Amino acid sequence: MEQQALIFKLSPRSDWLEAEAAGRFTGAPVDRKDGYIHFSTAEQVRETAAKHFAGQSSLIVAAIDPARLGEALKWEVSRGGALFPHLYADLSMDAVVYVADLPIGPDGRHVFPGSMR
Incomplete structure (x- = not known):
């Protein structure tokens, strides 16, 4: 079976910490409204950050x-x-491979981990 590439979820750190404590992420308000949890591929995640999380730290x-x-x-x-x-x-947190902070760089865009550059 072909291995799929990782997919990504952006979240405020406080919401993610609550999800980790609960052992599962039930979604952000927009996810719950839409009836599913939104993810992005590596090719899509930067645009998602710019479009939906511009200027948001933490x-x-x-x-x-x-x-x-x-x-x-x-x-x-x-x-x-x-x-x-x-x-x-x-x-389920069992599906999470890693979590990294997403700070805002000097250009105002989010800085993704080195493994995603």
């Missing part, structure tokens, strides 16, 4: 192993016709 980026999400993960057409990963379930 963010994290969580890397998720899509193979651990099962059939609740759907790839659906969204922004510009691109396929985006959507999870129709809570996110």
